[in-house]
Amino acid sequence: MAGKASGTVVKLDEPLSFLGGVDGSTGDLRVGNGGNVAGKVLVFPKGKGSTVGSFVMYDLMVHGVAPAAVVNESAETIVATGAVISSIPMVDSVPSVDMFEDGDEVVVDATAGTVEIRDVVMKPTVSSAVMVDGKVLMLKRPDRCHSFPGMWSLVAGKIEDGESPADAAVREIGEETGLSVGAPDASLPPVYVREGKVLWQVHPFLFRLDAADPVLNDENEAFQWVAPEDIGGMATVKETAPVVERLIRQ
Amino acid sequence: MDLTREEEAILNGEMGEGMQKAMELVTALGKIYGAEDLIDITSAHLSGASYKTIGDGGLKYLEDMAAGGAKVSVPSTLNPVGMDRERWAEMHITRGFAEKQLRIIDLYGQMGVRTTCSCTPYTGANVPSFGDHVAWAESSALSFVNSFIGARTNREGGPGALAAAILGKTANYGLHLDERRRPTVVIDAEIDGSVFSYSLLGQAVGMAIGSRVPYFRGIAPGVEEAKTLSAAMAASGSVALWHAEGATPEAGGFDVSDLEVIHIGEPELKAAYDKLNTVQDVQLIAIGCPHLTEKEMHQIAAFLKGKRKVNKDIEIWFCTSEEVRSKCPEDVKVMEEFGPVLADTCMVVAPIEGTFQRTGTNSAKAGNYLPTLCSQKAMCRDISALMELVM
Numbered sequence: 001m002a003g004k005a006s007g008t009v010v011k012l013d014e015p016l017s018f019l020g021g022v023d024g025s026t027g028d029l030r031v032g033n034g035g036n037v038a039g040k041v042l043v044f045p046k047g048k049g050s051t052v053g054s055f056v057m058y059d060l061m062v063h064g065v066a067p068a069a070v071v072n073e074s075a076e077t078i079v080a081t082g083a084v085i086s087s088i089p090m091v092d093s094v095p096s097v098d099m100f101e102d103g104d105e106v107v108v109d110a111t112a113g114t115v116e117i118r119d120v121v122m123k124p125t126v127s128s129a130v131m132v133d134g135k136v137l138m139l140k141r142p143d144r145c146h147s148f149p150g151m152w153s154l155v156a157g158k159i160e161d162g163e164s165p166a167d168a169a170v171r172e173i174g175e176e177t178g179l180s181v182g183a184p185d186a187s188l189p190p191v192y193v194r195e196g197k198v199l200w201q202v203h204p205f206l207f208r209l210d211a212a213d214p215v216l217n218d219e220n221e222a223f224q225w226v227a228p229e230d231i232g233g234m235a236t237v238k239e240t241a242p243v244v245e246r247l248i249r250q
Numbered sequence: 251m252d253l254t255r256e257e258e259a260i261l262n263g264e265m266g267e268g269m270q271k272a273m274e275l276v277t278a279l280g281k282i283y284g285a286e287d288l289i290d291i292t293s294a295h296l297s298g299a300s301y302k303t304i305g306d307g308g309l310k311y312l313e314d315m316a317a318g319g320a321k322v323s324v325p326s327t328l329n330p331v332g333m334d335r336e337r338w339a340e341m342h343i344t345r346g347f348a349e350k351q352l353r354i355i356d357l358y359g360q361m362g363v364r365t366t367c368s369c370t371p372y373t374g375a376n377v378p379s380f381g382d383h384v385a386w387a388e389s390s391a392l393s394f395v396n397s398f399i400g401a402r403t404n405r406e407g408g409p410g411a412l413a414a415a416i417l418g419k420t421a422n423y424g425l426h427l428d429e430r431r432r433p434t435v436v437i438d439a440e441i442d443g444s445v446f447s448y449s450l451l452g453q454a455v456g457m458a459i460g461s462r463v464p465y466f467r468g469i470a471p472g473v474e475e476a477k478t479l480s481a482a483m484a485a486s487g488s489v490a491l492w493h494a495e496g497a498t499p500e501a502g503g504f505d506v507s508d509l510e511v512i513h514i515g516e517p518e519l520k521a522a523y524d525k526l527n528t529v530q531d532v533q534l535i536a537i538g539c540p541h542l543t544e545k546e547m548h549q550i551a552a553f554l555k556g557k558r559k560v561n562k563d564i565e566i567w568f569c570t571s572e573e574v575r576s577k578c579p580e581d582v583k584v585m586e587e588f589g590p591v592l593a594d595t596c597m598v599v600a601p602i603e604g605t606f607q608r609t610g611t612n613s614a615k616a617g618n619y620l621p622t623l624c625s626q627k628a629m630c631r632d633i634s635a636l637m638e639l640v641m
Binding site for chain 1: 282307
């Protein structure tokens with residue numbers, strides 16, 4: 001579990017059963033997009049499946065094709081056991097595998113519990129769903145935008161130095177829509193969206209208003225009120241529809 | 251986690267690499283489950299014994315552990331292995347498999363594990379007492395000692411249980427703690443009381459409650475019934491502890507008046523039966539999951555005495571421990587007219603998929619695992635109904 005390692009990320013979006021999922025003598029992946037785990041930093045949400053998976057990890061180590069490190073969102077017995085008996089450094093509490101992309105160069109410090117993604121910059125932002133009468137205010141980003149040009153988004157913007165996420169959300173709503181809001185009605189832990197070498201750390205908020213008449217500044221070119229179930233059908237910034245759904249359920 | 255000075259020293263490698271690895275594993279698992287400290291154990295029971303289930307990775311792990319001088323420090327027993335040590339040829343086992351399996355048994359022996367290989371060590375080789383903290387793997391056995399004896403164990407995995415056995419300690423969380431042993435649901439059971447009805451009851455309850463702690467009313471299990479019920483609920487759900495009013499040692503201490511009540515009767519048992527039966531004809535009948543007790547050996551022999559096996563196409567295996575087999579020579583003689591009485595193995599951990607495709611059993615546990623671990627279509631009936639297929 002302890003120790004340091006660095007390497008190239010191989011990422012899986014689904015929980016992994018080492019038994020059946022990885023060939024113990026070659027390191028070949030039989031799930032996801034294939035590839036090989038030997039010497040790589042293997043990133044997946046968490047382990048699942050047969051307890052024999054621990055011994056498959058040992059088999060990888062014996063054959064010299066073990067991953068250099070394992071990175072999980074949450075720890076579970078099978079992978080934790082396999083990592084310890086096979087001396088594979090493991091960090092088991094990253095907020096989301098969405099922070100990583102295949103090919104990222106990372107440094108894993110299992111003793112400190114940290115993972116550094118080289119050449120990637122994390123930018124903290126807010127993204128607020130403003131709701132009136134069950135509909136969500138969606139803004140259209142101009143084509144000249146650096147990030148997600150031409151896409152529909154919630155009321156979003158960067159958090160400034162020393163500013164709290166909730167304060168940033170209130171400020172951005174004021175700047176971009178002219179609306180004045182109080183404290184948020186709901187929030188979520190940050191979600192992570194990768195866009196090339198930028199990692200957006202997005203703090204989602206929900207503000208419910210009785211009525212609203214938005215006046216846009218030049219950061220957006222149009223707005224519309226959209227029922228939450230229709231957001232999924234629009235060209236939006238990544239993760240918008242599931243974030244709105246989770247905010248409303250809060 | 252709050253470790254003693256001695257435990258810290260082990261973790262820092264002052265007692266050698268084998269002990270350090272064991273401590274790393276026990277503390278890593280403890281952290282996952284929020285354990286605050288470690289607790290002394292009085293025994294361990296280890297899974298990960300069959301070459302079929304642990305493969306070459308597991309064998310190499312055991313080789314390395316034994317070579318590093320690892321030794322268990324509390325009485326420890328081992329789960330069934332992939333074959334009868336002497337009669338493996340009758341099980342259609344290859345020599346290559348047999349050699350690796352015998353090596354695995356030998357390696358556990360080198361580490362001080364008692365290699366009577368059974369899933370029912372609580373009937374003889376390894377019997378915890380009420381209130382003992384233990385580290386047991388094998389889902390059916392750990393549920394039996396938790397529930398029917400009142401010992402305390404979590405669901406340990408193979409390497410975790412071995413590490414605990416080496417240290418004589420395990421992480422203190424879950425079912426080691428009073429508050430986690432409280433029932434969380436009441437089961438009003440309506441069954442005919444036969445051992446087979448406990449298989450169906452366990453299947454139905456496991457399907458209904460997953461990993462909750464059930465409190466049964468309306469049943470009066472003895473050892474065989476408790477064994478069967480534990481195995482079934484651990485396989486169809488992941489129940490590790492159950493209580494039965496008037497029958498298990500901790501049941502009297504709980505107020506269950508506020509708990510949800512689930513009724514299990516004929517419709518639920520029928521659904522459980524249908525789930526376990528996916529085929530109408532079989533090539534193998536395998537009895538003894540979990541391993542047959544002496545009482546069951548006597549009952550089966552009494553039922554078979556004077557009868558003849560007419561259908562030669564169906565093989566029959568009876569599975570028990572070497573300990574029980576050696577105590578019942580007269581029963582064995584009668585049963586051998588129908589099929590081999592195999593010791594220290596079973597139909598789930600043996601590589602039967604190389605020989606058979608359709609297997610009959612009286613066990614809900616086997617009924618769950620035969621399709622997934624052995625690629626079998628399964629039939630699940632009581633012993634007399636299974637025996638009628640060959641008479």
